Amino acid sequence: MRDRFQKFMTGRYGADELSKLLSGVAVGCLVIAMFAGALPPLWIFYWVGLGLIIYSWYRMFSRNTAKRYGENQKFLNWRYRMAVRRDASKKRFAQRGEYRFYKCPGCKQRVRVPRGRGRICITCPKCRREFIRKS
Ligand SMILES: [Zn+2]
Known part of the structure; x- marks a missing residue:
């Protein structure tokens, strides 16, 4: 079983930081949807969560590793820029x-x-x- 899975994953992209974030947000959406229950406008969380899970699986099983790698790099750059910006604004706040x-x-x-x-x-x-x- 494990062998077959490994064979299946050969040449496929696998998990990265971006897919971790996507699945995290997806689980968050599904939890909200679970508690939303009877409130129709909040069903959107169910569909968003489901969509994100499908998208993150699509990325993990993708054979176009170069493209997936590029997406992840973009995401990491963005996350880094956000962290730098947050630090700078903390510093400004401390010096105000x-x-x-x-x-x-x-x-x-x-x-x-x-x-x-x-x-x-x-x-x-x-x-x-x-x-x-x-x-
Ligand atoms: Zn200037």
């Missing part, structure tokens, strides 16, 4: 007493300035554009 944060109108770079200096001219460290803000 002493600093103000502005986005450069030219390049969207976030700029940190000390509070309590009145109206100041800020020079963007990235594109050197100058703009005036209250500090």
Whole structure:
């Protein structure tokens, strides 16, 4: 039985981080659907959960490993960017007493300035554009 499964999986993609997330969300949806019971608008969770399970199985048994690998890489990059963004916003929150944060109108770079200096001219460290803000 195990042998046959291994043979079946040869050349197929298998599980990755993306499929773990998909199955996790799917289980969450199905649990919500279970508790939703008689509330018709929440049946959507059942179909979404079912769809996600089918999609994650499709990915696991897929033979197009290059494409699946690419999808997973995209997902990992996205997750990494989210983590970086979350850390940065935590840091800004911790410094909000002493600093103000502005986005450069030219390049969207976030700029940190000390509070309590009145109206100041800020020079963007990235594109050197100058703009005036209250500090
Ligand atoms: Zn700039």
